[in-house]
Structure formats: C-alpha cells, structure tokens
Amino acid sequence: MAEAVDEFSTAPSFAEMPRRALEDKLAAGPTSAHVIEEVHTPLNVAYVTFTTGSTAFQNIVGVTHEELPERVAAGVAALERVGAQAGEDLLVCYPPLVNVFSRRVFDDTAVRPRFLSHSSRDAFLVALCRDRPRLVIGESSFLRAALEDAKRLGLWDLVPRGLVLFASGTPLDLELLETARALDASVHDLYGCQEFGWIAMDGEPLRDDLSLLPEGEGRLALAVGGLPTGDSFPASGGHVLGGEGSLPTYARQRTRCEHDVVVKASTARSAMTVERAARSILRIKGRVVRVDPELETGAVANVLELRPATGFEGSSHLIDDPRKTVLFARLLEAQERFQSQSKSDPVWMKRR
Secondary structure, eight states: OHHHHHHHOSSOOGGGSOOOOTTTTTOOOOOSSOOOOOOOOOTTSSEEEEOOOSSSOOOEEEEOSTTHHHHHHHHHHHHHHTTOOTTOEEEESSTTHHHHHOHHHHHHHOOEEEEOSSSSHHHHHHHHHHHOOSEEEEOHHHHHHHHHHHHHTTOGGGSOSSOEEEEOSSOOOTHHHHHHHTTTOEEEEEEEETTTEEEEETTEESSSOEEEEEEETTEEEEEETTEEEEEEEETTOOOTTOTTOOOOGGGOEEOSSOEEEEEEEOSSSOHHHHHHHHHHHHHHHOOOEEEEEEEEOSOSSOEEEEEEOTTOOOOOEEEOOGGGOHHHHHHHHHHHHHHHSOOSOTTOOOOO
C-alpha cells in the first residue's frame, strides 16, 4: 500500500500541488501594508485578492472563472482608450491593482506591469526618471505629492513629459490635474474595485451591466450586474475631465441606504442552487443576497430586487433586464459548475 501511495496515487503530495505565486498573477511588487502569505486557493475560483481597506479591515475577495470575460474586457478597454501599445510598460504604484485588471488583460494586450523597487514616493520618482514609462497607475494624491516632490528636489526636468496617469483607488485629487498639465500629461479617473473589476473611466462605463438607481437628494446609487457597489454619485452627471463621461466618479460617496439583493426569479432550475449561490456571493463579494420565498425558477431572466437593509430607510429597486444582471448570472453559473463537479479531495467529504 505504501508503494502504491507513493507511485500511483491520484491525489497529489504537497510538492506536487499546483502553485500560483504573485508572479503568476503579475502582482509581484512591494507594499508596506502587507505580508506575503501562501494560501490554499479553491479550484472553483480563478484567484483571490482583497479589498483595499482604506477605512476598515481588508476583506478577502474571490474572483470566479465565469466572471473573467467581463472583467478582462473592461481592463482591455481602459488600456485601449489611452492608446496603450503592445510591449509598453505600465508602472503600477500599488501592486494589488493588477488584480483589478486580472492577468489576462496583460496577456491579451501585451502591456507589461512594472513595479516600484520600494513602496515610497522617492522610489516612484526614481522609476519615472530612470525607466521613463509612459503609462502609470496609482492613487491620485500619491501621484500629485510625488510630482510636487520632484519640483522641490530639482528633478522636475528629468520627469518624462506626455505621461498617461491612471488615478485609481480613491476619489480623484483634483489638484493633480494642474500638476499634470505642467508635464503635458493626461489624467484618467479609473474607477473600480476588487469585487467587480474596473467599472468606469473618466465617467464613461467600461461595462454594459451598470444600473443607476435614484437614492434621493439628487444622487444615484450604482449597481454592477445587479449587485450594489455601495457607492452613490450626483445625478446631474458630467465629469471634470470632459468627454462623454456622465458618471462623476470622483464625487462618489457611500450610499445613505444600504441595500440587500433579493432574488425574485432565476434562470436556475433549482431553488437550492440559488440559495447556495446567494451564500457564495456573500462569502466572496461581501454582498448580502437573499432568496424570495416565492422564487420563480427556470425563468427566462434573473430578476433582482434591491431592498433597504435592516435599519435603513429608502426605496426598493427592481432590476429585471438580463443585460443589467450579467455579473449575478456569471456567479450563478459558477455555482452551477461547482455543483456539477465531484469534490476532488477524498479526505474532506461532508456526509449527512
């Protein structure tokens, strides 16, 4: 038996297990906010990442294989809109931003993410002046402060002109625009999150499944694929960067009313599948999804109602357009695929 285990076992040893390192995710760069920890990643997700946690604990986020096409298309569109070329480097100031793109974006565009040697403004200036990248992505106040440092340190003339600055992660620091103009640089307000990927750039949607829902007091709440983001925007529209952007992403605020998602109808044949998907969405996306007791299964489209969560006052919203529930549909597909596959580890079998 010992010989058979060593020679013919279909279950891998620890040394034989597949490994997905930060290099494989193209996110192998330094940060001062994390430690590098190996984890067992479930086969039913493409990869794991985490929220940025600017005001609260960082939470683990799972990204399923099924939702990758829309995430990748959004990331590719963002790079194409600024004329990114194959073989160009994208200087990434905060490595986890690569996970918002997903590796396939860089495989498809042949744009190469590059990182700072250290997580600091000085290291950013060194990278700008020495490596002279055209494309840069980082938090807008960090970019502004670093470029102002260049003036004080006598490095202004060494900073390359014509930069393309993707400002992401936090609301756009409007003072960056004046600093960028002095460098003949363009600034792009890239809005998204780890849970959903990139959502909009310069106020223009990068996805087709966005819903803007009246929240009152002249603001609109945003849902992606039927799931609320928790962000709201002025209903007046328009973007400081001009163009056709109608979503002022730099003026976002947390919604006054938190919403739970209630599934009223589903394309799934089984209510149990929908209930399991609801639990999975809470675990990997942090969004509360409930199933209506009178759920219609086998429907032609998924119908989602966004209801005020307990303790909040506000309006309910119905999303029944299949073009606006794509993300929910993809997560439901992921649940269905997971159920159709037998468990791959015989030492962990749940029995009734």
